[in-house]
Amino acid sequence: MEKIFGFFDDANREYVITDPATPFPWINYLGNEDFFGLISNTAGGYDFYKDAKFRRITRYRYNGVPMDAGGRYFYIKDGDSVWNPGWKPCKTPLDSYECRHGMNYTRIAGSKDGVEASVLFFVPLKTWAEVQKLTLTNTTGKVKTLQLFSFAEWCLWNAATDMENFQRNWSTGEVEIENGNVIYHKTEYKERRNHYAYYALTNAKADGYDTDRETFIGLYNDFTNPQCVVAGKPGMSVAHGWSPIASHYVEVELQPGEHKDFVFVLGYAENEQEKKFSLPQPLQKEGGLITSLGTLDRTIINKEKAHEVIQRFASVEAVDAAFSELRQMWDGLLSKFTVASADERLNRMVNIWNQYQCMITFCFSRSASFFESGVGRGMGFRDSNQDLVGFVHQVPSRARQRIIDIASTQFPDGGCYHQYQPLTKRGNNDIGGGFNDDPCWLIFGTVAYIKETGDFSILDEMVPWDNQPGTEVTLFDHLRISFNHVVENLGPHALPLIGRADWNDCLNLNCFSWDPNESFQTTENNSEGSKAESLMIAGLFVLTGKQYVSLCKELAKRSVECINYQHEAARAQACIDAMVEAVKQHGWDGEWYLRAYDFYGNKIGSKENEEGKIFIESQGFCTMAGIGLEDGMVDKALDSCKRYLDCAHGMVLNHPAFTRYYVEMGEISSYPAGYKENAGIFCHNNPWVIIGETVARRGNDAWEHYTKICPAWIKDQSLHKVEPYVYCQMVAGKDAAKPGEGKNSWLTGTAAWNWLTITQYILGIRPTYEGLEIDPCIPSALSEYRVHRVLRDAEFDITVKNPDGRESGVRSIVVDGIPVQGNVITATPGHHTVEVAM
Ligand code: GLC
């Protein structure tokens, strides 16, 4: 029997962890708009405001020993014993432990020697703060006298320099302390920063505090034995430089059976420039006129904003009310699409965890997880476009804003910065640029938004190039120019030039790097004279190009400029036809699609190659685009995926894995065989092949691939290692030392793509401009399922029946008792009952 560390509680939409020593920290995310926290099952992690690099609020040590050091810790001292509700950091054995990760909240409970401690962590809606409600209960028949210490360590704002610039950092730290109950972090506040952070105990009086780490912990102690906790006495320290922290000390007496709640608020505030400092005492003249503003103290924070939040959460009732608002928000978000089937694993992925992960990837792109340090990567151009497709049904208005933000970073020729910084929304080249797939993704994201909302007005929005005022053109123009970017960058086989790389950031065909000190992602490229072409972009172009054509046709129906749009549709269609021809001519290897041509025009991903004979990306995109479907190419390519790429844990990216370094391919061959882009199971591109399977109408095959990488089907939690409730970017492939071991959980396009796959292509409930297309492609064993889908002002209750065990095909659709022709149902406002027979 494999060891089990937790289980799903679907009724509460929680994953319940029962053993704190999970194979890796299993984390959750707090907050969903501006203020965020990462929290592990032992309360490790950190908070930040909007941007994990520039506005890091609390400190965290990545890659530390032990793993997962730094977090929000409560120390409970009961006589000689010191313990934490979440086991860490003291790791004192607990009598019971449970961590419940829910939708943007986590509840961690531990008990020891008749004391129960339960902490609820969440970020209330529209609030720039993490609220922690700690409940202490005495379950014994005797009076308990406990000493409680809270703990948070401030990050000096910039998470990057915080880890390296010690000659400055160790002198800049500053705090303020208000009645011992509120500890303010104000490093750099008196100069250019207009923001501060605070940690408050809101509903009780603190009996002491510490703000200096060395005093609280001791220079040669660690989180497991802070000297103040061990001594049972706060240090009342005031930090000057070094490492400022925030710790409250409370003496707690509990009668038999009694419980007490303590509310802590860890927040962030920004002040307007003219209101930065503490309010002066106005001098009053006779008659009540203000004569002078007095002297402003330009070192003391104006604390009004913190006070407001502290007041707002000064009672348990207020906290509970805010928590139920958060739960209600999630009730609403998750009610837009639900499935009911006989398979609870399917239901829990669709109804809860896949949607939740889509919200998280929408918020964070690839910036902050336990694998992404929050320092190196902001919001990716392609990443964010994909993420919003998984999220758009939840809060369409936020997806709309995201599309505008992303498009605003584009260059006038359609090229893109590969990422932008969430705080400034400006593009940067920190992780490279010139990826020739990037522009296509804007079409992908925008079309998904319009199909969800019916909001064509987004296309008229005026959007700048590279955020330069005065350069605005319509969003539609951005799409047109994105489409053209591919057309204007074709190589010798009339296939798309790859540029720096395509979706696979590690297939660096123009890089030729021999210098270990340069990054494959940003090093100078030799694209001049390059013949490197990508079949992945070819497939992506055909797929998104078709979307662009149907958008133009739709606009032709709706607009006075009908002729122009018809003309544009015809022009674009001709480019797509030419691309399809080029793929058939130069992109087919006999049993599968080639992957690319290299700098010199040699084939990559061909039976002629020694290693890397077949790659998944081009199989995924060319089958999704249906290239050569009528010639049997799609079926053959899918069969080849099964034969060469598939294994027990999913499909690997390429086969055979590269065993040596190929300078003409770059980073892909830098990884050991079976890991990451070198034949790892890159979960992100499994769904492409799965959608391809639905294009070929192979429901059983689609389902088999789907369940292999789906978290709800994971059996061996120790092997899988990372969280069993969300997708990870990569699972070690069949050539790896430990096939099946997961890495890089949470922030991956896998979430959005699997959401698309299961809802739109397997269950087959697909938004169109008109309404919903019903097109199931399911395992033949699935005899019935029901879907509740809200689309715009329409609400559908759809029952799909499959009595004959088919894999696809709709025989009849009855809407509100009336049979309809075809398989598209119109989104007329109101509630509709839909009966589908397969
Ligand atoms: C990572 C990146 C994504 C890239 C993929 C393949 O997941 O976020 O942009 O496409 O790796 O290299």
Ligand code: GLC
């Ligand atoms: C590395 C990773 C890849 C990621 C890229 C982004 O190359 O292997 O997955 O997309 O970095 O910078």
